[in-house]
Amino acid sequence: MVMGRTTPMPSFHLEPRILIMCIGVLIRALCSCCPAPCECPTRDNSTLCRRRFLSMVPSDIPIFSQTLDLSHNYIRAVPSNSFTHLKYLQELDLSYNQLSRVEPGLFSGLPALRVLLLHHNELKLLPPGIFLGMPALSWLDVRGNQLVILLDQTFQGLGELKHLETGENPLLFISPGAFLALPQLQRLGLEDTKLNNVPIGALTALPRLSELRLGGISKSILRDLSFPDLPLLRVLEIDCWPSLGILEPHSLSGLNLSSFSVTHGNLTTIPEEALKAQIYLRTLDLSNNPISELPARGFSTLRRLEELRLSSGRLHYVPSAAFYGLGHLRMLDLSDNPLTWLAEDALPSPLGGLETLLLSNTMLSCDCRLCWLLHRGLRFGGKSPICASPDSLRGMVIPDDPEKLCPDLFTCQPPIIVNLGPRKLKVREGDILTISCNSLGVPQPSIQWVLPQNPQLEDIRTTERITISPDDTLQFDPVQTEHAGAYLCVATNMVGNDSTWVHLEVVPFNGSNVPSSVATMNGHLLVVITAGGILPFISSVTLCFIFMFLWSRGRGNIKHRAHIEYVPRGNRGSTDTEENKFTMKLL
Structure with a gap:
C-alpha cells in the first residue's frame, strides 16, 4: 500500500512593529470619519465646517484633526465635552456664531491648541479660569462680543499667550489684575471700546508688550505718564478716539516708539511736545484729524522718520520749513485736504530721500508756485492731483511730467481790483452799509483793509461796529459819525499788489436833516x-x-x-x- 505525502501549509509570520503599524492604520481609518456636512482634507488633517448652517457642534469630528473650522454658523452653545478627544488640535475657529456663554472646562484637555478664535459672538462674560487646559495657546481672539468687564485672572493658565485681541467690545472696566497671567504677551488690541481712560494698572502687568492698539476712550486728554513700565513697546496705535484733542507733553514719556498713530481723533494742531522725545520714530500717522495748521519745524526732532501721513485734515497750505529736518522721509501723505499750495521750502532739504507725495483730492492752485514741485520728479502715487484753480485749468489732472506745464500753463498774474463800485459814498448815520472789494489774479489775491480808525495794515476782523466778513467785505452795523473817512482796499499775491480808496461821508442824525414825516411822528410820540x-x-x-x-x-x-x-x-x-x-x- 502506497502511502501519499501531504503538502505542508505555508505559515505567515508578522514582525511586531509591522503589526502595530497595521493596527494604527486600521484605527486611523476607523477614526477618520468626516462629519456629513463638513470637508476633511487629509493632507493637513483639517475639518472644515465653515458656513454649513450648523446649530450644534458635530459629534464625529476625527480625533487626528489639527484644524477645526466651525465659523459662520448658528451655534448657540457648545457642550463641555465636545473637544476633549481632540488631543492633536492646534487651531479652533468658533467665530461668527451665536455663543452667549462658554461652558466651564470646554477647552480643558487641548494641550496642542495654539490658536483659539471666538470673535464676533455674543459672549457677555469670561469667568476667571475659563481658558485653563490650553498651556500652548499663543493667539486668542475675543473681538466683537458683548464683554463689558475683564476680571482678575480672566486669562489664567495662558502663560504662553503672545497675541490677544479684545477690541470691538463695549468694555467699561478692566481690572488691574486682568492681565497678570500673561507674562509673554506681545500684542494687545483694545480698539473700539467704551473705557473711560487708559487702563494703566492692567497694562503695567505686561512687561514684554511690543504692540498696543487703543480706541473708543471717552477722555479728551491723554495724560502724562499714560504708559509706564512698557520698555519694549514699539507700536502704539490710538485710533477712533473721537474726543482726543490734547496730548500732554509727557504723555509718551518712557516709550521708544518706532510707529505711532493718532487717527480719527480731534487734534487741531501737531502735538510737538509729546513727540519731541520720540527720536526713533519711523512711522507717524495723524490722519483724519481736524489739523488746520502746520508749525515751522514741528517735526524737526524726528530725524529718522520715513513715513508721515496727514491725510483727511483741514490744511489749506503748507508753510515754509514745515517738514524741516526730515532727511530720511520717503513717503508724505497730504491727500484729502483743502490744500491750495505748498511753500517751496516746505519739504525737507535735501529732497533725495522723498519718493512719494500723495496729493489726491486736494484743491491745488495750478500756477507758477507748483513748478518747483513738478521739477523735483516726485511720484504722486495712487490718484493724481487735480487743479482746482484758476478757472481755465479747473479739473485738469496734473501729470508727473512737467515739461508741457511750466511755464506755459502754470503761470502767475498780479492782482487787479475789479467791480469796486462807487469810490465816494454818502450815507446817513444809523444806516446799514456794506462795501465790497473784488480782485482777480493768479494765485487768488488776498484782501486787506486799512481803516481810518486803524491806519496800520493789520488783519483786524472787527473794530468799532465795523466787521470784515469772510468774503472780505466791510460791514457797518450801523453807520456812525466816527466812521467817516478814507478806507483803503489792498489786494496782494506773490506777484504784486493793487489798491484803491473808498471815501465815506456820514450825515449826522439831527433835526435839520430829519424828514417832516419823521418829525411829525416824533412830535406825536x-x-x-x-x-x-x-x-x-x-x-x-x-x-x-x-x-x-x-x-x-x-x-x-x-x-x-x-x-x-x-x-x-x-x-x-x-x-x-x-x-x-x-x-x-x-x-
Whole structure:
C-alpha cells in the first residue's frame, strides 16, 4: 500500500512593529470619519465646517484633526465635552456664531491648541479660569462680543499667550489684575471700546508688550505718564478716539516708539511736545484729524522718520520749513485736504530721500508756485492731483511730467481790483452799509483793509461796529459819525499788489436833516409820553384831597381856637392865671 505525502501549509509570520503599524492604520481609518456636512482634507488633517448652517457642534469630528473650522454658523452653545478627544488640535475657529456663554472646562484637555478664535459672538462674560487646559495657546481672539468687564485672572493658565485681541467690545472696566497671567504677551488690541481712560494698572502687568492698539476712550486728554513700565513697546496705535484733542507733553514719556498713530481723533494742531522725545520714530500717522495748521519745524526732532501721513485734515497750505529736518522721509501723505499750495521750502532739504507725495483730492492752485514741485520728479502715487484753480485749468489732472506745464500753463498774474463800485459814498448815520472789494489774479489775491480808525495794515476782523466778513467785505452795523473817512482796499499775491480808496461821508442824525414825516411822528410820540406821565400825577393828587376832605367831615365839629396856659419865669408864686394865657387859631 502506497502511502501519499501531504503538502505542508505555508505559515505567515508578522514582525511586531509591522503589526502595530497595521493596527494604527486600521484605527486611523476607523477614526477618520468626516462629519456629513463638513470637508476633511487629509493632507493637513483639517475639518472644515465653515458656513454649513450648523446649530450644534458635530459629534464625529476625527480625533487626528489639527484644524477645526466651525465659523459662520448658528451655534448657540457648545457642550463641555465636545473637544476633549481632540488631543492633536492646534487651531479652533468658533467665530461668527451665536455663543452667549462658554461652558466651564470646554477647552480643558487641548494641550496642542495654539490658536483659539471666538470673535464676533455674543459672549457677555469670561469667568476667571475659563481658558485653563490650553498651556500652548499663543493667539486668542475675543473681538466683537458683548464683554463689558475683564476680571482678575480672566486669562489664567495662558502663560504662553503672545497675541490677544479684545477690541470691538463695549468694555467699561478692566481690572488691574486682568492681565497678570500673561507674562509673554506681545500684542494687545483694545480698539473700539467704551473705557473711560487708559487702563494703566492692567497694562503695567505686561512687561514684554511690543504692540498696543487703543480706541473708543471717552477722555479728551491723554495724560502724562499714560504708559509706564512698557520698555519694549514699539507700536502704539490710538485710533477712533473721537474726543482726543490734547496730548500732554509727557504723555509718551518712557516709550521708544518706532510707529505711532493718532487717527480719527480731534487734534487741531501737531502735538510737538509729546513727540519731541520720540527720536526713533519711523512711522507717524495723524490722519483724519481736524489739523488746520502746520508749525515751522514741528517735526524737526524726528530725524529718522520715513513715513508721515496727514491725510483727511483741514490744511489749506503748507508753510515754509514745515517738514524741516526730515532727511530720511520717503513717503508724505497730504491727500484729502483743502490744500491750495505748498511753500517751496516746505519739504525737507535735501529732497533725495522723498519718493512719494500723495496729493489726491486736494484743491491745488495750478500756477507758477507748483513748478518747483513738478521739477523735483516726485511720484504722486495712487490718484493724481487735480487743479482746482484758476478757472481755465479747473479739473485738469496734473501729470508727473512737467515739461508741457511750466511755464506755459502754470503761470502767475498780479492782482487787479475789479467791480469796486462807487469810490465816494454818502450815507446817513444809523444806516446799514456794506462795501465790497473784488480782485482777480493768479494765485487768488488776498484782501486787506486799512481803516481810518486803524491806519496800520493789520488783519483786524472787527473794530468799532465795523466787521470784515469772510468774503472780505466791510460791514457797518450801523453807520456812525466816527466812521467817516478814507478806507483803503489792498489786494496782494506773490506777484504784486493793487489798491484803491473808498471815501465815506456820514450825515449826522439831527433835526435839520430829519424828514417832516419823521418829525411829525416824533412830535406825536412826545405828546403821548408827556400825557402818560402828567395825567396819573394829577389823578393821584385829586384822590388824596378828596380823601382828606371826607375824613375831616367824619370827625364832627372842629375847634378853631385853643387857649393854652403857661407859667412865666418871674411869677412862680403868683396865683393870677387869667393873664398867663394865650390863644392859638387852629387850621
